[in-house]
Amino acid sequence: MSTIVDNRYKLASPVGRGATGVVWRAYDMLLDREVALKEIPLPPGPDAVERRRRVVREARMAARLSHRGIVTVHNLAEEAERLWIVMEFLEALTLHDTLVQAGPLPADLVAAMGRRLLDALRHAHDGGVIHRDIKPANIMLTGDRVVLADFGFAAPEGAASGSMRGTPAFLAPEALHGRGGTREADMWSFGATLYMAVEGQTPFRTVNSMAALAEALRGPARAPRRAGPLEPVLRGLLRKDPRARLSAEQASVLLARVRCTSAA
Incomplete structure (x- = not known):
């Protein structure tokens, strides 16, 4: 059974690993397009608050940059003790x-x-x-x-x-x-x-x-x-x-x- 994140993104397969998490190829069922989801686990306890703060900062900083030479950030979701940064998918x-x-x-x-x-x-x-x-x-x-x-x-x-x-x-x-x-x-x-x-x-x-x-x-x-x-x-x-x-x-x-x- 496929994993669906935030009732919208169907995970397909992992395509890489970034500095802070695994990147998945996925399908946006609402907008009918391929996307990439960066999966970032949240640690148990008080460390989760700091990790969440850093991930939100990352997503916001990247999302405010609009340039064809910078990966585009579409959304940020939270589910199953994980944060998911939704980005454009690049066949690269x-x-x-x-x-x-x-x-x-x-x-x-x-x-x-x-x-x-x-x-x-x-x-x-x-x-x-x-x-x-x-x-x-x-x-x-x-x-x-x-x-x-x-x-x-x-x-x-x-x-x-x-x-x-x-x-x-x-x-x-x-x-x-x-x-x-x-x-x-x-x-x-x-x-x-x-x-x-x-x-x-x-x-x-x-x-x-x-x-x-x-x-x-x-x-x-x-x-x-x-x-x-x-x-x-x-x-x-x-x-x-x-x-x-x-x-x-x-x-x-x-x-x-x-x-x-x-x-x-």
Whole structure:
């Protein structure tokens, strides 16, 4: 028997896992369309209140952003001690899966992807939303769309960042000290993601813990070997001092130059 959520959404099959829950392919019986449902279990006891607060914040922040490069949020439901974020369904591969299957991508292709992703990121920032978990697994590629997904760690710009959030290999240095809720920190993660796309590895050695990341960040980043004209963008985005890091506007100009160079 199919599971039906909120008397409306018929679950079909799990299609992935985000930072905070499982994502299901589902069918909206009211509007006759496919959707994606992100299932977020609520822990027992008082922790459920805090989890609910965070999930509602995630859904509201993502829902107020309207951009073809950001996954669209339709609804939020609660049932069976779970919260369900209802989103558009995308028949897509993540950038992570693409790299696993195809290996590193050409610099001009990464620059084109980067321009679309940066446009979405600038829209989020202009709306006062900091993503805090930009990485290949949270970028979906479908047709001519590059879509930023999973706002599970997102926070309003200027909010106290508190504890560290995000994935170690793509975290800005300042995020290790609880200062990751800024545009500059998102730009570092954006740069690390582009580096992974073109080089096939992270800028610093692969790490799985904060201690290992702190140790890795004491040394220089790996020198790019495949980036070509993309190298100035990578170096500018991966400056350890956030005040010296490329802004979104500066990165946009440099990415456009990669396009011009490739077309010449």
